[in-house]
Structures are given as C-alpha cells and as structure tokens.
Amino acid sequence: MSEAQSGTVTLLEVAPRDGFQSISDPLPTGEKILIIEDLVAAGVTRMELGSFVSPKAIPQMGDMREIAAHFKGRSGCRMSVLVPNAKGASLALEAGYPDLVFVVSVSAAHNMNNVRQTVAQSLDQLRAIVFEAGEEGAGLRVDLATSFDCPFDGTVPLDDVRRVFAEAFSIAPGAEFALCDTTGRADPITVAKRFQTVMAEAPDDTVWAFHGHDTFGMGVANALYAYNAGVTIIEGAAAGLGGCPFAPGATGNTATEDLHFAFEQGGIATGIDREKLLKAADRIAGLPGGKTASHLRIVPRERAA
Amino acid sequence: MSEAQSGTVTLLEVAPRDGFQSISDPLPTGEKILIIEDLVAAGVTRMELGSFVSPKAIPQMGDMREIAAHFKGRSGCRMSVLVPNAKGASLALEAGYPDLVFVVSVSAAHNMNNVRQTVAQSLDQLRAIVFEAGEEGAGLRVDLATSFDCPFDGTVPLDDVRRVFAEAFSIAPGAEFALCDTTGRADPITVAKRFQTVMAEAPDDTVWAFHGHDTFGMGVANALYAYNAGVTIIEGAAAGLGGCPFAPGATGNTATEDLHFAFEQGGIATGIDREKLLKAADRIAGLPGGKTASHLRIVPRERAA
Numbered sequence: 338m339s340e341a342q343s344g345t346v347t348l349l350e351v352a353p354r355d356g357f358q359s360i361s362d363p364l365p366t367g368e369k370i371l372i373i374e375d376l377v378a379a380g381v382t383r384m385e386l387g388s389f390v391s392p393k394a395i396p397q398m399g400d401m402r403e404i405a406a407h408f409k410g411r412s413g414c415r416m417s418v419l420v421p422n423a424k425g426a427s428l429a430l431e432a433g434y435p436d437l438v439f440v441v442s443v444s445a446a447h448n449m450n451n452v453r454q455t456v457a458q459s460l461d462q463l464r465a466i467v468f469e470a471g472e473e474g475a476g477l478r479v480d481l482a483t484s485f486d487c488p489f490d491g492t493v494p495l496d497d498v499r500r501v502f503a504e505a506f507s508i509a510p511g512a513e514f515a516l517c518d519t520t521g522r523a524d525p526i527t528v529a530k531r532f533q534t535v536m537a538e539a540p541d542d543t544v545w546a547f548h549g550h551d552t553f554g555m556g557v558a559n560a561l562y563a564y565n566a567g568v569t570i571i572e573g574a575a576a577g578l579g580g581c582p583f584a585p586g587a588t589g590n591t592a593t594e595d596l597h598f599a600f601e602q603g604g605i606a607t608g609i610d611r612e613k614l615l616k617a618a619d620r621i622a623g624l625p626g627g628k629t630a631s632h633l634r635i636v637p638r639e640r641a642a
Numbered sequence: 643m644s645e646a647q648s649g650t651v652t653l654l655e656v657a658p659r660d661g662f663q664s665i666s667d668p669l670p671t672g673e674k675i676l677i678i679e680d681l682v683a684a685g686v687t688r689m690e691l692g693s694f695v696s697p698k699a700i701p702q703m704g705d706m707r708e709i710a711a712h713f714k715g716r717s718g719c720r721m722s723v724l725v726p727n728a729k730g731a732s733l734a735l736e737a738g739y740p741d742l743v744f745v746v747s748v749s750a751a752h753n754m755n756n757v758r759q760t761v762a763q764s765l766d767q768l769r770a771i772v773f774e775a776g777e778e779g780a781g782l783r784v785d786l787a788t789s790f791d792c793p794f795d796g797t798v799p800l801d802d803v804r805r806v807f808a809e810a811f812s813i814a815p816g817a818e819f820a821l822c823d824t825t826g827r828a829d830p831i832t833v834a835k836r837f838q839t840v841m842a843e844a845p846d847d848t849v850w851a852f853h854g855h856d857t858f859g860m861g862v863a864n865a866l867y868a869y870n871a872g873v874t875i876i877e878g879a880a881a882g883l884g885g886c887p888f889a890p891g892a893t894g895n896t897a898t899e900d901l902h903f904a905f906e907q908g909g910i911a912t913g914i915d916r917e918k919l920l921k922a923a924d925r926i927a928g929l930p931g932g933k934t935a936s937h938l939r940i941v942p943r944e945r946a947a
Contacts, residue, residue: 525866526908551859554900554937558863561830595859603831632859 345606346564347383348596349546349572350376352621354385354419355590356578358397360624366400368624370407375617376575377414380609383570385438386416389425405432417478421452423465430469436476439463439509440517443501444487447519451482460504467509477512479505480548484516484531485523495531502535506543513544513570518559521552521588525562532566546570549591551577551630556591557599564605571596575614576621577630594618594631650911651869652688653901654851654877655681657926659690659724660895661883663702665929671705673929675712680922681880682719685914688875690743691721694730710737722783726757728770735774741781744768744814745822748806749792752824756787765809772814782817784810785853789821789836790828800836807840811848818849818875823864826857826893830867837871851875854896856882856935861896862904869910876901880919881926882935899923899936 353373357364376384386408392399401418408416417436420426426437441459442448448456463479470477484498502514516531528547536545547563549556549572560571574590594614600607615633622629658678662669681689691713697704706723713721722741725731731742746764747753753761768784775782789803807819821836833852841850852868854861854877865876879895899919905912920938927934 524904524907525863526904526910552937553903554856554859554862554897555904557859558830558866558904561863562866592859598858599829599831599860599863602829605831632857 343604345608346600347570348381348593348600348607348609349383349385349570350381350575350593351385351548351572351590352376352574352576352578352593354387356574356576356621357387358395359579359589360397362625363397363399364624366403369400369404372575372617372620373404373408375613375620377411379613379617380607381414381614382608383415384417385572386418386434388419388421389429389432390419390421401429401434402432405434409433415476417476419480420466422454422459422462423469426466426469430473430475434475436478437466437470438478438480439466439512440480440482441501441505442482442487442519443493443497444483444490446489447483447487450489456501460501460508463505463508467512477509478515478546479509479512480515480517480546481505482517483519485518485527486520488520495534498531499535499538503538506539510540513546514539515546515548515570515572516563517548518550519548521550521556523549523559524553524555525558528559529562529566532563532568536567544569546572548572550579550588551591551595552588557595560591560596561599564600571600575618575631576634578621589630592618592629592631594633598633648909650913651905652875653686653898653905653912653914654688654690654875655686655880655898656690656853656877656895657681657879657881657883657898659692661879661881661926662692663700664884664894665702667930668702668704669929671708674705674709677880677922677925678709678713680918680925682716684918684922685912686719686919687913688720689722690877691723691739693724693726694734694737695724695726706734706739707737710739714738720781722781724785725771727759727764727767728774731771731774735778735780739780741783742771742775743783743785744771744817745785745787746806746810747787747792747824748802749788749795749798751794752788752792755794761806765806765813768810768813772817782814783820783851784814784817785820785822785851786810787822788824790823790832791825793825800839803836804840804843808843811844815845818851819844820851820853820875820877821868822853823855824853826855826861828854828864829858829860830863833864834867834871837868837873841872849874851877853877855884855893856896856900857893862900865896865901866904869905876905880923880936881939883926894935897923897934897936899938903938 418434419438545568573593573596575593577589577592579590724743850873878898878901880898882894882897884895
C-alpha cells in the first residue's frame, strides 16, 4: 500500500470509440466532433476516436475519414483509432491517423466473435501492421482483450495472457500494451497481479495501459490497482459510455469523471479540468438514449460541487 | 501495492441499522428478523442490528427490544447496536445487547445535526458509556463519523480527526475504532492516508474498522485501501441499503456483495457464502421501495453466475 501519493497518470479517453459504438443510431459526424472538441478542451491528451472496421459490422464508425480530416494537424492530443486487421490499419493510415490500436483477444472465443479470426490469424495481422506502421512512423498500441474474463469462456487463464502477450511482444516490441477487462468482471487484486506478472516478462521501459469497465462496480478500484502496479495509462469513457457489442452483459467503460475524482483527490494529477470534463460528459449523457454513469452527476448537484 | 493477497477480512453488516433507518415506513419486526436470520445463515459474524435512539427521531428503530429478545443467547454472530448517548447505552445493555457502537462526529456541524450535542458533550457521554459497558462486560466500538467529509462543512481537516480520535481513545482505550466516510465522498488514497496517520498514533493492537458509502463510486476502492492500510473490519450493507438521514445527498452503504466480490476474488476470505448473501440481499431489495445497489444483481443474471 502506498502512502499519500504524488505523480501523474494519463487518462485515455475512449468514449468516441468504445462509447459511440454502443449507441444504436449512428451519431451525426458534427455531434461527434463537438464532443471530441469538448474533451480536447478539457485537457484530454490521449483519445481513441473510433475504429476502422466494416461499416456493416459497426455502422457507427462510417465517418472516420471525415473526423480525421477535421482534426488533421491538431496537436496537444494524440488521437488513435482501433483497427482489427491490416486492412483497417492501411485505411486508418491513409486517412491520416498517427496512432493505431490493434486489438487481439486472449480468449479464442472472444477473438472469433469480435474480429472473426483465430488468435494466430490476428497475430499475423499484427505482423503486417507493425511493418506498415513502421514505414509510416505511426504509433501502435496492442490491446489484449479479455485478459481477465471472457463473456463466453469465463475466467481466462493467466498463462494464456502471458502466452498471447509474449507472442504479440515478439512481433511488436516497440508498442504500448494494454490488458483489457472487457467484461468488467476483473477484481482489483487480480488486476494488479496479472499486470505484475506480465510486466515482469517485458523490458522496464514498456508502456502499459489498462482498459476497464465498471460492470461489477470494480472499475475505479481496478484502475487504481493497475496504476499502483506501474500502469501509466488508464482508459475511461466520459459519462461511463460504452460496452463491447460482442461482450454480452458488459456495461459501460469506467467513467472518466470517476477516475478523475479518484486520482486527483488522491494527489495524482491527470492534467484534465474537472468542470470541462463534466461538461463534455453532460453532452454525451444528453445524446439520444444517453444517460450518465458518472457518480458525480448521479449524486444531487449540491453535494457534487 | 500488494502482490496477490491472502488473508481474511471481517465484513460487518450494517443493513439492519444504517439500512432499515433509510426505509421511510418502519418494517414489521418479523420481516427484519427474517432478513437478519438470512444474513446470519450466510455466515455474517458481525452485524449492527439497529440503534437505541428516540423513536421520535428514527421510528424505524422502535422494536430493538423485541429483536434482542429473539436473538438472545445466539452465538456465531456478534450483534451490536448503535447508541448516541449514555441513555441509549443503558437501554441497549438492559435489552441484552452485548456490543455497543457509540457514534461521535469529527465535524461539529454533523454531530449537532446527528445527535444534537457538541463534540465535547458526546465525549462526556462516551465516558459514561465506557464505565457502564465495563461493568457489564460489553464490547464497544467508537464510530468517528465524518472522518473525511461533512455534508455541511465539506472536507474535514485531518487534524480534527486526529484530535477527536485522541480524545476518544484516551476515554475508551480498549474500544475498536472506525473512521467513517459518512457521505461517500472520500477517495481511496485519502482513506489509506488518514488511517495510516491515525493508526500510527494508537497501539498496534487497536482494532480498526472502516464504514463507507458508495455515493461517488469509490466504495469498493476505499474499502480495499483501508484494508491495505491495516483495517480488519469493513462495513457494508447487503443490497447497498442505507444512507444517513442526517447526511443530505449520501446514498447507500457500499453493497456487502460488491465488497465480497472484491475481497473473495482477490483471495481474501470473508467467511460469507456468496449465494446465501445474495439471497439476503434480494430479500432486502424486495422490500417496499427497495432496490438493489449490488452490481452482481444489476448486471444481467447470466453474466453474474
């Protein structure tokens, strides 16, 4: 256990990617851009804007080129897109995205449901992406989905996480890596333990991220335990938007506002302005069918001031 | 940060006290007893059954004698009652309760609203209670309410917590002590820090408890951080029932099921059977106006199995 802490953490915003895909009717591009602009204005320095997937699978992501064009040349916030395969990576690089996020699930069943590939096929795709990203000088993160629990197969063996990480690392040793709690079923102590195990098998300068959901109420605690294990990038979604369409029962990402509250009140700086973040979250919560999962907004306003 | 942990924690159940008082129409005594029996059957070994307060202030607690009579002589679960003053303590001891919980707020404003006394007056009451409990051989815990945040005055200075603890400890050196996050506004790092500070000023064998609410989504993380600081008793309420009637805006206690999930999945034994606990929580959630704050029940059932 730490004493009172000091330091910094990077809150990586995934509402435009993990969140927007959970809204059944695609949002107008202009509305998306307003939200992204709000988040940038709040001080968000890393954001996943969307994914380059088939519009047939996820129609909400059909406007990734228009969004790229709007933000082209913008500095201050590193904007990434998720790609499930080499084709998506090529399209993302063509559109001008400087940062790619490749996703592969540790669980075979989830990988097949999520990207219609075996894990080995996904890793072949990663090999091609590393080559192309290298040529283009693009950043790369590898998201290891279902690093704790799989919606189809239950608890994912730690040895499977170690094996898939080792293979991915051998292909993309310069990438950032994320262990993802896709279903929100991980518990804090296990989150810390799995990070410690996998981090011990990688060079010290590897950059790590944690992607979590608040499905079982562990979202904030999981994030803090990941941070204490040495993870410097914590993913969240403003208003707690999100939920993998291929992970039945998973609720939203941990609310960025809740993470902000936990870290900032504890003396760990995020660089994000709380009031502006809440403004962005309110806009998201006001979307058709939207609601906030932010505890700062659920609680009566006079006590949240 | 800990490695994978092992060990045990005591989850002290407060639904019958902090929870039932939040239900506007007093429950029939028989219904209360069924719930308490369910919780005992689940393996709960510490429970607050209610409080000895004026039925005018909290009419939900008018049947504390009948409940005591029902459980008289029962072993396996230490049953306590909250008392705001020496008169309540006398009545509780007369009724046969073997364990008293005395509450005093660190914040003057909350103490006046909660028990209509100054902090100094409350400490005088504690002096009288220690004497009487000693004569009767009763156990005693001192709850330091608003040890982090006050619904009226905001952040409570740490020095105030140290001072009120020092005074209470000098009066009741053999008692257990709880720092209470009455409003749910504490953050995990601050919880750990305050416990570490106050624990350093007490003998090593002092027994500590943490009482928390999930108002701002920090409930589980706060509990884990308290545990990591050395707290062995964590309070929760099945179904997340509760909310201090004199702390505007505070929502329910952290759900015992969520605490159970976090600790047990992390390898820290609670001695409580999960399915039986969920059964008790479901009964509570089914009360008039009741609903569950348990994430294990909010999530679609097939994923909570």
